[in-house]
Amino acid sequence: MNVGRDTIREALLATVGVVVFLAFLVAATTVSPDGMGPTGGYVAVAGIVAFVLTMAIIGIFFLDKD
DSSP states (O other), rough: OOOOHHHHHHHHOOOOOOOOHHHHHHHHHHSBBSSSSSHHOOOHHHHHHHHHHHHHHHHHHHHOOO
């Protein structure tokens, strides 16, 4: 299977974005011993925002590369 370096780089950067999102979700559920409370909700929303910003930055990076 012949996979280009650019494809591997794109896949790795997208994986980083997903890992950041999952880290925020794990943090959101572990903030409160009773599950996701109000503070956990804020962390979850911050995770969504961080994920969107990370993917946007990665997208701009790849658009600028061409």
